[in-house]
Structures are given as structure tokens and as C-alpha cells.
Amino acid sequence: MKSWTRREFGGLTGGAVLTALRPRRARSQAKAKVAVIGGGVGGATVARYLASGTAPVEVTLVEPSGLYSTCFFSNLYLAGLRSFESLTHGYETLRRQYGIAVVHDSAEMIDPVAKIVGLSSGAKLSYDRVVLAPGIAFQDRAIDGYDAAAMEIMPHAWKAGAQTKLLRKQLQSMEDGGVFVLVVPPDPFRCPPAPYERASLVASYFQRHKPRSKILVLDAKSTFTGQDLFQDAWQRYYPGMIEWLPAEFTGGVKAVDVKARSVITAEETFKAAVANVIPAQKAGHLAQQMGLADRSGWCPVDPVTFESTLQPSIHLVGDAIIAGDMPKSAFSANSQAKACAFVLASVLTGSSRSTPHLFNSCYTFLAPDDAWSNAISYKPLAGTIRTAHASISKVDESSEMRRRAAGEAEGWYDAFTRDVFG
Numbered sequence: 001m002k003s004w005t006r007r008e009f010g011g012l013t014g015g016a017v018l019t020a021l022r023p024r025r026a027r028s029q030a031k032a033k034v035a036v037i038g039g040g041v042g043g044a045t046v047a048r049y050l051a052s053g054t055a056p057v058e059v060t061l062v063e064p065s066g067l068y069s070t071c072f073f074s075n076l077y078l079a080g081l082r083s084f085e086s087l088t089h090g091y092e093t094l095r096r097q098y099g100i101a102v103v104h105d106s107a108e109m110i111d112p113v114a115k116i117v118g119l120s121s122g123a124k125l126s127y128d129r130v131v132l133a134p135g136i137a138f139q140d141r142a143i144d145g146y147d148a149a150a151m152e153i154m155p156h157a158w159k160a161g162a163q164t165k166l167l168r169k170q171l172q173s174m175e176d177g178g179v180f181v182l183v184v185p186p187d188p189f190r191c192p193p194a195p196y197e198r199a200s201l202v203a204s205y206f207q208r209h210k211p212r213s214k215i216l217v218l219d220a221k222s223t224f225t226g227q228d229l230f231q232d233a234w235q236r237y238y239p240g241m242i243e244w245l246p247a248e249f250t251g252g253v254k255a256v257d258v259k260a261r262s263v264i265t266a267e268e269t270f271k272a273a274v275a276n277v278i279p280a281q282k283a284g285h286l287a288q289q290m291g292l293a294d295r296s297g298w299c300p301v302d303p304v305t306f307e308s309t310l311q312p313s314i315h316l317v318g319d320a321i322i323a324g325d326m327p328k329s330a331f332s333a334n335s336q337a338k339a340c341a342f343v344l345a346s347v348l349t350g351s352s353r354s355t356p357h358l359f360n361s362c363y364t365f366l367a368p369d370d371a372w373s374n375a376i377s378y379k380p381l382a383g384t385i386r387t388a389h390a391s392i393s394k395v396d397e398s399s400e401m402r403r404r405a406a407g408e409a410e411g412w413y414d415a416f417t418r419d420v421f422g
């Protein structure tokens with residue numbers, strides 16, 4: 001067994017875990033208990049990779065919902081190109097094949113000293129190590145009037161489920177010639193290219209079903225991810241249909257008027273037939289409540305161990321964390337989750353660990369048969385995560401290459417969701 005130096009042990013695990021490891025030494029065959037909170041991409045991947053490894057662990061995954069619908073590819077659903085069922089996954093394989101105890105409940109608190117997770121049902125879960133992957137929450141009062149009731153009229157559809165279905169229904173019942181207003185939040189937010197992919201795919205839907213309709217993108221930013229690729233495609237495929245207004249033109253979105261179904265910027269009021277308001281974001285509520293987020297609203301972590309720098313002994317992965325150059329994407333969450341699972345396995349077995357290899361790869365649709373792609377590798381550097389190598393689609397790629405990418409994306413979805421949910 002590896003003997004830890006004091007510095008190494010403190011840096012990797014924090015002092016509190018000493019007590020967690022003691023029982024393991026006393027009962028050499030006892031399994032360590034790992035609690036994973038959040039059964040989205042990050043949490044399900046940590047659970048699956050830990051449970052399928054050689055470390056002697058009992059993994060419990062806490063997730064309120066019995067089914068998980070992916071945000072990725074939900075823009076294809078909005079455009080009528082995919083069914084909602086095809087985006088929805090259960091936890092049966094994780095339970096049956098990997099022996100993970102999946103608890104459908106919500107975590108309300110973590111006591112890192114007693115090593116207990118308190119659940120909404122009142123049940124308590126003891127653990128040796130805990131990983132939190134709570135995804136995102138929306139910033140309160142980022143836009144005047146945009147509250148829980150307003151979301152039912154002007155959906156965000158940025159967490160897949162009822163909101164996504166509502167937006168689809170509104171797009172279907174919208175009259176031809178209406179304006180779809182899409183409000184894009186400031187950085188950082190979940191999946192940087194996704195609002196523009198949404199504009200592209202909704203435009204393809206309009207072209208097929210409501211060709212006189214328009215799309216107005218009200219952006220909080222003045223540039224965006226993949227801008228050259230998107231704007232080139234908008235001109236070629238949807239001339240005159242999509243108008244993108246950066247914050248310097250509008251002064252930014254200030255409020256919504258739900259009754260009038262309008263979006264109010266500093267300069268002008270825009271009447272919408274359908275309004276899709278994506279608010280500014282922060283780490284999921286439990287992370288905020290547990291003091292795991294800093295003033296930015298996101299959670300700082302050690303880029304090698306994914307241990308919180310604010311609450312050592314609690315690990316975090318996915319959209320909730322500050323991950324340097326890595327975007328908030330499902331692929332990033334999956335990659336961080338694997339790295340975190342390997343770190344935990346090495347702690348629990350006393351084996352040596354190596355520097356994590358981190359990746360992000362995305363397919364982004366410009367039209368049903370045109371997707372651009374990227375493949376980026378990252379490495380921990382000077383306390384954060386930096387890009388190592390990047391390969392990104394170019395504007396002048398052949399249409400054949402793009403068509404191939406759109407086809408490959410389907411295979412990517414199947415392989416990726418199998419990697420996460422088994």
C-alpha cells in the first residue's frame with residue numbers, strides 16, 4: 001500500500017478523511033461507501049466508473065427523478081427531428097448491472113464532519129467519500145419579472161423535461177409570421193454553442209412549417225462560440241430569418257412583461273409570439289447552500305482531484321464547477337467524472353494516481369444534415385485546467401464533411417449515453 005506524505009494526504013483528501021480511511025484499515029475487506037449526489041451526466045458517470053472498477057466500494061446515487069432527459073440533442077426535438085423519448089434514460093442498468101443503489105430523493109445537506117448526507121425524505125446516508133454533481137441553477141432576479149410563474153409562459157428549456165416540451169408545444173402552435181425571441185445569458189453558462197444551435201434548428205423547423213416567421217436572438221454578449229460558423233450557416237440556409245442583436249445594440253435584456261409576452265431591453269421592447277428566456281446561471285442549489293460556490297456563483301475545485309477548495313473532502317464535477325478552459329458540457333462533465341472516479345479509487349485502494357486526461361468533444365447542428373464539431377484535450381496547469389490541443393471545424397469545410405459529422409453525431413449520442421447510464 002502506498003504510504004502518503006502529510007502534504008500529499010492533506011492536498012488530496014483534507015484532514016477529515018483520515019477518519020474515513022481508518023475503518024478501512026481496521027476492517028480490511030469492508031467496502032468504502034461513496035455517495036454521489038445528482039444523477040445527471042456527471043454524477044451517473046462517477047457512480048458507474050467507480051462501481052465498475054476494482055476499488056471495494058458501495059456506491060449510492062441520489063437523484064430525485066426516475067428518468068433523466070438529456071439537454072444535448074433537445075434542440076433536435078424542438079425542431080421536430082427527434083422524439084422526446086429518445087432523449088430519456090433510466091437508471092435500471094446502473095442498478096442491475098453495476099450494483100449501484102439508486103435512491104430517488106433529493107439531498108438537502110451534507111455534514112462533512114459526521115459524513116452524512118441528509119435527504120428530503122428525512123433519511124440519512126452515511127459515507128466515506130461524497131461527490132456532488134448538481135448541475136446548474138438560475139440566478140435570481142437576473143431579469144425583472146422572470147420568476148417561476150413567468151417560466152411557465154416564457155420557458156427557458158435549459159433543463160430538459162417539462163420546459164422543453166412546453167417550448168416545443170408553443171413553437172408548434174405559433175402562427176406563421178410570428179417572432180420567436182431567444183434571450184441568451186451572459187457567460188459562463190451551460191453549453192456555450194447551444195443557444196445558437198437552437199436558433200439554427202428552430203429556423204429549419206420554421207422553414208419547413210412556418211416560413212414567414214422570424215427569430216430574434218437577444219444576446220447578453222458581443223461575440224459567441226462558433227460565431228463565424230453559425231453566421232455563415234444562417235446566411236446560407238435561413239437568409240433574412242435570424243437576427244442576432246448583441247448587448248451593445250440593445251443595452252441588454254432588463255425585464256419581461258409576461259402578459260404582453262414581450263422582452264424589454266434598455267433600448268427597446270420586443271413583442272414575441274414565443275419567448276425563450278434563458279437566464280444567467282450559477283451552480284446548483286445544494287452547492288450554494290453548502291458554501292461550495294465562491295462569489296462567482298460557481299464551485300472552485302482542485303483540477304487534479306476535483307475536490308472543493310472551499311470544503312476539502314467534498315468532490316464536485318460537471319457544470320457546477322469552475323473548470324478553467326473546459327466548457328460546461330456533457331462531455332466535459334463525463335470526462336471530469338471519470339478523472340474523479342479514478343482519484344477516489346486510488347485513494348480508497350491506496351494506489352498511485354496519475355494526472356487526469358480531460359477532453360471535450362461536441363457536434364453542433366447548423367441544419368438537420370450539417371453539423372460542426374470540435375475535439376479538445378485539456379490538462380491541469382497552475383491550479384486550473386488549460387487547453388492542450390484543439391481541433392475545430394472551419395467555415396470553408398466541404399458540405400460532405402459536415403453531412404458526415406451530422407451522421408456521426410447520432411452514433412456519438414448512443415455511445416455517449418451508454419457510457420453514462422450503462
Ligand SMILES: Cc1cc2nc3c(=O)[nH]c(=O)nc-3n(C[C@H](O)[C@H](O)[C@H](O)COP(=O)(O)OP(=O)(O)OC[C@H]3O[C@@H](n4cnc5c(N)ncnc54)[C@H](O)[C@@H]3O)c2cc1C
Pocket residue numbers: 037038039040041042043062063064065068070071072073074075105106107108133134135136157158159190191194195284285286317318319320328329330331332333361362363
Ligand atoms: C440545449 C442544450 C444543448 C446541449 N447540447 C450539448 C451537446 O451537444 N454536447 C454536450 O456535451 N453538452 C451539451 N449540453 C450541456 C449538457 O447538457 C450539460 O453540460 C450536462 O448535462 C452537465 O451535466 P451535470 O451532471 O453537471 O448536470 P446535469 O446533467 O444537469 O445533472 C444534474 C443532476 O443533479 C440532480 N440534482 C440537483 N440537485 C440535487 C440534489 N440536491 N439532490 C439530488 N440530486 C440533485 C438533478 O436532478 C440532475 O439530474 C447542452 C445543454 C443544453 C441546455
